[in-house]
Amino acid sequence: LNIAGTQVVVAAIPLRECINIPGIKDGTLFQKNVRQSLGLNNAVNKGIKNTIYSDKHRDFFFFHNGITAICNKLELQDQKLKLNGLSVVNGCQSLNTIISCSERIKTLDDTFVLFRFYEIPQRERADRISINTNSQSAVKPRDLRSNDKRVLNLKKLFEQKYPSGYFITKRGEQAPADKDKNYVLDLSDLGKYLIAWHSKRPNVSYSEAKIFDKYFEQLFKREYKPENAQALNFWMKELLKSWTDENPLGMNETLLAMKAYAPYHHLYAISMCFAISNNESDRVPNPGRCLEKAQQNGMVDEIINISGRSVNMALEAAANEVQPQGKIFSPHNWIKAKTCLAGINFAIHNYFSMLPMLPGGQELSKRLKEILALGNEDFEYRWEAD
Template identity: 65%
Template sequence: MSIYEKILNEIKADYYVQNYANDGQRFVAWYLFNILKQDRNQTKDAITDGADDKQIDAIVVDDEKQLIHIIQGKFTSGNQIDAEPLREVLSSWIQLRDLVKLQQVSNAKLQVKLAEVAKAFEDEYEVNFELITTSNLTDSAKKDLETFQKSLAEISENEDFDATISLVDEAELTRRYELALETDNPQINYTLDLSDSQFMDIELAGTKVVVGAIPLKEVVKIQGIKDGSLFQKNVRQSLGNSNTVNKKIRQTLLGDKHKDFFFFHNGITAICDRMDLENNQLKMYGLSVVNGCQSLNTIQSCSETVKKLEETYVLFRFYEIPQRDRADLISINTNSQSAVKPRDLRSNDKRVLNLKRQFEQKYAQGYFITKRGEVAPSDKDKNYVIDLSDLGKYLIAWHSQRPNISYGETKIFDKYFEILFKRDYKPENIQALNLWMTTIKKYWVESNPLRLNETLLSMKAYAPFHHLYAISIMFSIANNQQDRVPEPYVTWTNANTANMVEQIIKMTASCLNSALKSASTRTIPNNGIFSPQNWIKSKQSLNDINFAIQNYIDMLSYMDGGEDQYKKLMDTLAMNQTNFEYRLQAD
């Protein structure tokens, strides 16, 4: 059965038929849901296909990777498609560079998503144009793709517009489909043809090693580069094409010095559970690249040019490392020379290490994860495992009262790190924030037990932090301490003791719904377009949440039969003034 037939069969399900008008939309929705791992609410929110879609079928803004996916889908049973779909992608790229004009002539759904894109541009997100198809490009279309890739690379060098274009054709779509059917940590088994390579096969410290100069045109064929599955054991994923080093790599590949790439580059390190070498065929099982993620993603962004390069090599080191702990050490140490994110740089900060020591000393069953890619030992209680990145997001939402920037990891660990992370921060408060947020996330699921607005559910990357913020504000308002922040440990203890945790979460969820509804009906100056994603990232969302909570408490006190509920709530929320402190500035 072809990938076209498989998808055609899957999109006959009620979910696709009831929510999307035609097979073209259903195909794009299938891709978002299965490949980009959007849930059903996020998928529905991302689809922009329809009249006046301006050749943009879907937009996904990934705040974690700071990446904008602009997607054009072609669902066809034919073997080949010409360059027309690529020209449609090019058209969307040209129009995207003038967002104001594009927004004026696009459909209502696209207008809202473009407002979200504009905000992402302000935060210097990159753009990845993706053509997804169940067919293959003709030879002439492949030439056009190469031209487009070069054009985007040149523009990224000369202008403040970092973008790439990717082709997800029949073969790549099939591979990603099969990958999606596997576990969350899929295993990549790959055979690399070394016929045109210069290599040696040796054993060091009881470990099989293959070191070689591998042609880039063979490297670009390796599975799992674009979707990141090849880098599962790496300490970080791609830093993007705007990275200075990556720009230089791309310049070399597209310039006349490409034959010197081997001498300019430090090399790539890959590990696998097992590898066999026979007749110049290197068979690898459980393949993962632990150093070279940036380079391989940059090489992939120039794939059509790279496929034609002769005498252009990169140094590759392949190690057979079945031991997980040893693999992790190799990953960490081989990445020490590269520029990393602020979060990575803070992992060994004395304040962070002190918080880790205090937390694990207080909670023997717990574990404080400080490094990206680190995994808690299996004997630790998952309810007492906290990640440094998550803690930073919790702190800025609760103590700085700025959940609208909780999604911005770079700001937290760069601009606001000194303010947020204090050596004397109590481990009890760390765990209380952990428990509040863990419990909140149990309700932010597709079944929607809180009856959250569908738009809120589509913003799971950042809206739950507003829910955490709303809980803190409910305690502050109830104690007439609107300008101060409650101590997390006391709030959790009060709510848990009174068996009111679930009730408070439900109440604040209702307030979130009210705040969004109020914002959506507010008159926008200059005939602007209301974007829920931009609202949730603005300070105005905080004002709306505060008002909704104050209104909820006031109404509860006047509701018929609500006296007992009101009294129980106020008794639970009651705190001593000494358990409040002024918020940490983060503006």
């Protein structure tokens, strides 16, 4: 077929032929898909598997939405289809599930799946097709951003800067086993770090949907240095060592129980330690420079301790405030509200003010001031995300 100037082939392909398609197991067939395999626990994938193993397997063709694949060039001669630059843009979940059922499928002669092949050499058009055809498994905003040119550029820069590292862009994607886990960074996590640090909104970090929908253009509109991305990655990995059952910082158990939300406030507090110490509370410090200064002086753990305890003090202070009549303090509501940030900032201010008065505090206060000192060029205004 020729539709809108595009060569199209629609075919019923036996499932047993699908398991021979190269690039499924290593994921190379799905480079233009918005996500990788989500595993057999996904509800849709369970349904596909159940159909294959049931006595209704012959109806697979009718039950399934089909698979969409694009290529740079296709030729159909004598009932043989030759494809160049093949990529599946909708059907990653299905093909991976089919592969997982290969022993069963080898016994099926009369089970087919619908394939649509499009000759689409244009990159932008291919991306639009990938986004618009992905509806069989629920597609999240993060999935739709995985092939964004800014995201792919950041992945390229990050992996060039850190050859032993890996930047994960797609849900379900795994870093190769030979990569250094300390330099593995997930796009979803980076979005949460950016909004906590650069937008000063850790209370929004819990919402992946908002980050990759409402705030994506604000967070990813500029070229971001891989050194800063890795600095945020490092800070987060290090501070999470405090969010364990051992509770080394002696945090309130209620705070510790909010591990899905509160560590982003801890990351925010690290940035505010530098900002407040430099009298730059309204601006945002460069995360790479912050890490550089902390590492050079062996103060990473100390800064993590100060910032973590400040978040804890802010929560306990809020819990002890008199509540409006009939209301009960809710830690979960507090951690998700923008008003909690003022409490964290006050706790940091209070720590720095009180430190010189404590035994041995003058020396530590002086050292901290020197270590936390940054130049004016190391600060910028926060990225709007309101």
